[in-house]
Amino acid sequence: MKLRIPATSANLGCGYDTLGLALDLYNEYVIEPGAQDALIGEDRELATHMVFGARNLACEILGLEKVPFRLQVAAAIPESRGLGSSAACILAGVCAALALNGRPLEDAVVLETASRIEGHPDNIVPAWTGALTASLDTGTRILHHRIEPHPDLVYLTIIPPFEFSTAGARSAIPVMIRHRDAVSNLSRVILLTEALRLGQTDQLPELLHDELHQKYRLPLIRQLDEAYGRLWDHCLQQGDPIFLSGAGPTCIIPVMSEQAPALAAELNGRIPSCRILTLRAASQGTEVLAE
Template sequence: MKILVPATSANLGPGFDALGLAVKLYNVVNIQEAKFSSVSISGEGSDNISLKRNNLFISVFNEIFKELVSSSANFRMVFENNIPFSRGLGSSSAVIISAIASAYAMAGFKVDKHTILNKALIYENHPDNITPAVFGGFISAIVSNNVVHFSKSEISDDIRAVVVIPDKPMNTNQSREILPKSYTLKECVNNISHAAFLATCFLQKKYDMLRLASFDMLHEDRRMVALPELFDVRKIAYENAALMSCLSGSGSTFLNIVYKNDAINLKTKLSNKFQNFKVEIFDFDNDGFKLLQS
C-alpha cells in the first residue's frame, strides 16, 4: 500500500493552536509485507543514517499494529519525505498520521478518518496540525475529553499558497519558550476576535478580508525576532498582492496566500530578494491523507 499525507500550516496568525490548513506537498510511504524488515529514505532525512533506527513512523506504526493484531510482522518501508523538518509545515503530524493510518490498513482494519485523528492525539496534541493532515481544507478545531471536534471548509481553487522556506529551522518547543507566560486582556481579545473573523472569512470564502483578519498579537512578532528576515518577507508579500502573510506554525516557514493570478509574481519577488530561501507555489489540499494500492 501507499499513503500520501499533506503538509499543513497551523495558527494562521491569530488562531493559535486552533486554526490550520493543508497544502499539496506530500510525504509518501510505500509499505509491503516482507521476510525481513527494511527501511529506505529519500528526500528529507535521507542523509541521516540514525533515522533508519530511531524513526518516529516505525515506532508509532509498530505500536498501533501490535495493538490491533497482538503480534508483530516484517515490512519493507520506503519513505519519500518531501515536507521539510522543523520548518512549521507539520512534518511530525504527517509522520504520525501516516503511521497510524497505514498500521490500520496493513492490519486489515477499515481506515476511519475520525478514528485516525483521535488516535493521533496520543502522539501530537495540536489539533490545528493533525486535523488538516487527516481531512484537508481549512480547519477550526478544539479538543474536549480527548476527542477532536472540528469544522472544515474546502478552500477555493481561486487562491494559492506561496510558501517561503528559510534555510534555518525553528524548533517548536524552543519557539514556545520565547513566548510570555501571561498576556494582556487587549492581546487576548485581539486574538479571539481576529481568529473568529478569520474562520468566517475561510468558511464564507471572503478572501479579500484575510489580511485584516489575520492580525496576531500573541506569538508571531515574538517568534520572528529569531529570524528578522521574516519581517521583510511579510512586507514584500503585502506589497505584492498577498491576501494574508503569516508565520506557518512556529516557523520558520512563512505562508502567503494570494489569488492564483498573482502567485508567480509574488514568488518571483520573494525569490529574488531571499536567494538563500526556498520559495514554492502550492495548491491547497481539500482531501487530507490518501491510501492507495501501490
C-alpha cells in the first residue's frame, strides 16, 4: 500500500483545537508486509518511529493483530514545526493496522482511532479529508465539517530553522481562561471560515486574532530566535494576517495569489534563515496511491 498524506495547519488563530487546514505539501508512505518490522532507507530506531507506534496503538484499540511490515517514507513535511507531521505518521500507522488485517479504511474508524492516538482531531481530520475543516471529539465519535477555501488564496508558510516542542507549547497555556477571552475567540471562528471560503482577506487580520494560545506560546518562540519575533511584529504592524501553525514555530500568512510573490520576497529579505513556501489548500486528503 502506498499512501500520500498532506501537511496540515491547526488552530488558524482563533480556532484553537477546532480548525485545521490541509496544505499541498506531502509525505508518502510505502507499507508492505514483511517477516518483521523494518524501516527502509532511514537510520532511525523502530521503537521510537511514530508510524510503528501508531500501528501498535491502533491494534490495541481495535483488537487487531500486529502484522509486521516494511516501511519506506518520502517525507516533505518538516518535523516538530507545527505542520502536522505527527498526524500524517499516525494516519499512516492506523491505515497500516487496518489494511494489513484486511480491514477497510472506513472514515469513522480511521478518524476516531487516529484522533484518540493524537489526542485531538484538529490535524487528523483535514489530513484525512482535505480542505479546511472544523472538528469535534464528542468522546464517542468525531463530528466534522469540510469547507472549501477560496481557490485564489495561498498560504505563505514561514518555517524557522529550529524545532518547538508541542508538549512544551501546550503546557504554557493556562488551565483557566477568562470569559472575555473565550468570547473573543468564539465570536471569530465562524466569521473566519466564511472569510477564507470567500477570499475576504481584508477581514483576516482581525479574524485571525487569538486570545487562547498564541499569546502564551509566542514568548517561548521569541526566546529561540529574536529575528522571528521581529518578523512577527513587522507583519502585525503592516496589517498582514499572520497566525501560528499549530503549536508553532511555523507561522502562516494567507494572501491572494497575486500578492504572494512580492510579500514572499520581502519576508525572505527580513528573515533569510527561514524557509518560505507558497502553499495552497489541498482539496484531497489522504490518498491510497497503490494497494
